[in-house]
Amino acid sequence: MRRGNGSLSSYCHLFRLAAVMSWGCLLPALSVAELQQLGEAEMSEIDGAGVGLVLDNFTFSHGTDRPDSAGNQSRIFKISGIKSTDGEDVDITVNHLYIAGANTNYGEDLTQVNLGRLLNPWRIDVVDGNDIGIANKAVLEFAAPSKIASTEGFDCMGGSALAGSGTCSSRPASDDWVGERTDIGMQMNVTVGDDRSANLNIHAKSAVIDGSYLRLWGDDQRQQMAGQFKLNFYSPELSINACAQDGLVCGSRITMSDFALELAIGNSLQPVFFDVDGTGNFVLEVDAIRAPGAGQIAANGMRAGSNGQAWAFYEDYYGNPEFRSNLSIGNFSVGDRDFGAARVQGMLIQHLKIQTKDLAP
């Protein structure tokens, strides 16, 4: 063997080979000694578990800086590629996007926050469809912390940091704990062609999305990806205002206090289907529920005279509060004028079809 770089690399190679071989010899010896057979009864007790995720002391912030004298920008965050109906380019410049702890003063003082609780984390899991009304399917679920009994949970609007005040498991910030609710906001402006809009600011204080989830599975009949989406969004204050480009002059702030959105798109009886059509456009569809067969439901709609099974099916479909979407605003105000409360409740999406359309010439 010649001395030099070649021999050194050969030496290293041998050294590693020896290391690998010695591990190779060692490992089976250890593992054989440790292995024991599992009986049928023990095997049936084994549960595969999903993955729990918690973000601890988390802060995220990014945006677009003002150009310096040479016209360079050190930070850029842009969303583009959208066309207006006149075929002009639409650019969204995100000046600031933040996810931080409570009391950030509209994103000015970023603090840290926990997202998810160790005892009720964000989850990625494959769940048994039979448990959630999707028969004989393995369902992939991405879920935010779940809601819990109102005897143990916390007020979703953050009115109280005491257990037993509501159904949200994420806690609001208190004197001795940062909490699991986040101040989230975005400042952006929109350019259509050469016209640049004022800066638009959207901020949510102490927001929480407990009980939200996205469930995905394959539909056999349509040979297509099907899903169920639930978004719960609660914030004691959601506000929108517009400021001049330089940020010095701002218009009145539109404030929605005690904002609660519970949006359900797709359900176990009417999943939402995702597709791309032959011309390359995205299609999102919620199919109409099947109509009852002739004579299944009595003319007066009552149970008496109807087919019991069919009646129960439609009773469940129309009566299940999980299938319904709700929006409520405690108080809507513009500047110093109050417009009072607004509430839309029990919306059921019976049919929905959204298709993108290419406006590019």
Added chain:
Amino acid sequence: MTVFRVCLRPLLMISALWLNGVPVSAEMAPLGDEALANVSGKGGIYLSGDISINEVGGPVQNSYFGRCDEADKKCGARFAYRLKEGGGWMVLDEIKGLFAFEGLTLRVKKIDTGFGGDGELFNRDVIEIGLPDSVRFTDVQFKIAASSTARPTDPGFMQTDILSVQMQGDVIMQGNLLVFPDGKP
């Protein structure tokens, strides 16, 4: 189509060599089951480096894909997935850019305290991924689109770009991501 380059600092390389060396040491003696049960992994991994995706272009060179300095060619990576049998494709297109970070940490940690009282009840091990305080993005961009075919060179190719995102500069990303088993099938 996609090229990943990860540069790790020499510190990690040295520790990797050191680990390789341990088993061939002449001083080795077998550990009993009881002694092994008391061994716990300590420390963890500290990573600094950068990941670049198609910074100058991908390996495919044809009528559509090319190098980034060829004006009429696309140089980013493309990732297409189909949502329906016989249907079109959702596409993440023209993915390119460089992510540089300092101090991404990875370790296993036992949590039995803190977290507003949850730690004591939890009392388990988690994998802790310590996010770098900031990640430097250089010309990071990607496009979300819907396309009639998987490859742009396939016959009948039509594509609708839904939106494209461009990010540049230091992105603040602080905190720790804790990963642990949870839930039931």
